[in-house]
Amino acid sequence: MIGVRPRRKFKRLRQALFSGRRPPRLCFTVGNEVRIFQGGVQFFPALIERIDHAQEYVSLETYIFANDDSGRAVSDALVRAAVRGVTVRVITDGVGTERNLPMFAQWKESGVDHRIYNPHLLFGPLGFSRTHRKLAVIDGTYAFCGGINIVDDFDQNGTRLEEPRWDFAMEAKGPVVKDVRDAFDVQWDRIRLGVKPREPRTADCDAEPPQSRWSSRRARRARQRARLGEIHAVDRPCVAFVARDNLLNRRAIEKAYLRAIAHAEREVLLANPYFMPGRKLRRALVYAAQRGVRVSLVIGRKEFVALDYATPFLYGNLxxxxxxxxxxxxxxxHGKVAVVDADWATIGSSNLDALSLVLNNEANMVLVNHPEIAGLHDAILQAFDEASRIDEKRYASRPLTERVLSWLAYNSYRAMMKVITIGQYD
Structure with a gap:
């Protein structure tokens, strides 16, 4: 009988992964209504409103669920939904969220089903990975995705910020909601089974492109463009959900960035708090700038001290x-957003560092030709104007001690990530 239970676990996981609920790598759909929220002051009321009107189920996944005013407001909405008979499932991360929050007892009493992703910091069944995704699905009708945790906008690890955190989330209504729901369901089963099998091969989006009465040759070409995630894959506004983890689509989010930047013709705007991408993404930014694209990076600081020293090492070549x-x-x-040529955008949880691009569970939305992109474009430009511009000459004349410290921090970070990601970080 030895070994029977593990085999059953793997069998159940395979069934969960391949029973029609495998999320595609990058599949664009049309007919989606989209709303973009900047900060919790816009996001939390919208999320709570959807939860309060839920009739069938609420699924929520987050890295941080804080016991503050914002967290308690969302928690109360979840409890209200469960009490009136709605199926409520919540995933929190074992490191990002405290294990014994007072609200968890209330969840259990009211029927909120709660699972913790990888509660072990080291040597857990899911390795070193964390779930860094911020997702919600309500009744299969609405889906939320972005970078906003369930935490007060003004709180930063117990410190009160003078201004609200700069962050974004998005609500979608339409066909893309199914992809978010499927990704959540896979994660839910994965936690229950507590195993981390080898990564299966994943299929590209094989749905017909959102155009009608095309010839078979033109349809094949459109499917190929949709698989590549090209900016002009379709003419109408469309949305794709893209998720990465260590089971499915390991490089999906990074590839979405690479393909968009490779097709850029005029402008690349990118804002990210953790900027430590691998060589491919850095080269893509350089090549875009060399062919005349205006590439602008807004980089956050003072959240992770090691990166504050390591990231400037990359500035010289850029x-x-x-x-x-x-x-x-x-x-x-805290926002992880980008806009390319004013007609491609992404909003999500993925930082541009080794942990997010190679190790952790992440999720982004990709928008093409949506009118909402204009507002995000303006917000990133405004942030760039409000930030401290890095001057090339001043950067080159930094003191020797500062340059040496930056070199040490960069190479130490790189070596550590090589070990943690088992050589996957480039």
Whole structure:
């Protein structure tokens, strides 16, 4: 009988992964209504309103669920939903969220089903990975995705910020909601089974493109463009959900960035708090700048001290090739957003570092030709203008001690990530 139970676990997981609920790598759909929220002051009321009107189920996944005013307001909405008979499932991370929050007892009493992703810091069944995703699905009708945790906008690890955290989330209504729901369901089963099998091969989006009466040859070409995630895959507004973890689509989010930047013709705007991408993404930014694209990076600071020293090591090569860089210190920059040519955008939880691109569970939405992109474009430009611009000459004349410290921090970080990601970080 030895070994029977593990085999059953793997069998159940395979069934969960391959029973029609495997999320595609990057599949664009049309007919989605989209709302973009900046900060919790816009996001939390919208989320709570959807939860309060839920009739069938609420599924929520977050890295941080805090016991503060914002967290308690969302928790109360979840409890109200469960009490009136709605199926409520919540996933929190074992490190990002405290294990014994007072609200958890209330959840249990009211029927909220709660699972913790990878409660072990080291050597757990799911390895070193964390769930860093911020997702919610209500009744299969609405889906939320972004970078906003369930935490007060002004709180930063117990410190009160003077300005609200700079962050974004998005609500979608339409066909893309199914992909978010499927991703949550896979995660839910994965936690229950507590195993981490080898990564299966994943299929690209094989749905017909959102165009009608095309010839078979043109349809095949459109499917190929949709698989590549090209900016002009379709003419109408469309949305794709893209998630990465260590089971499915390990490089999906990174590839979405790479393909968009590779097709950029005029402008790349990118804002991210943890900027430590691998060589491929850095080269893509350099190549874009070399062919005349205006590349602007807004980089957050004072959230992870090691990166504050390590990230500037990358500036030299980027500045030399015309990339514009600004460090944002007005408040805590937590948004992970980008806009390319004003008609491609992404909003999500993925930082541009090894943990997010290679190790952790992340989720982003990709928008193409949506009118909402304009507002995000303006917000990133405004953040760039409010940030401290990095001057190439001043950067080159930094004191020797500062340059040496930056070199040490970068190479130490790189070596550590090589070990943690088992050589996957480049």
């Amino acid at each position: 500045l030399k090739h015309g990339v514009r860089i600004a460090e944002y210190e007005k408040t805590m920059l």
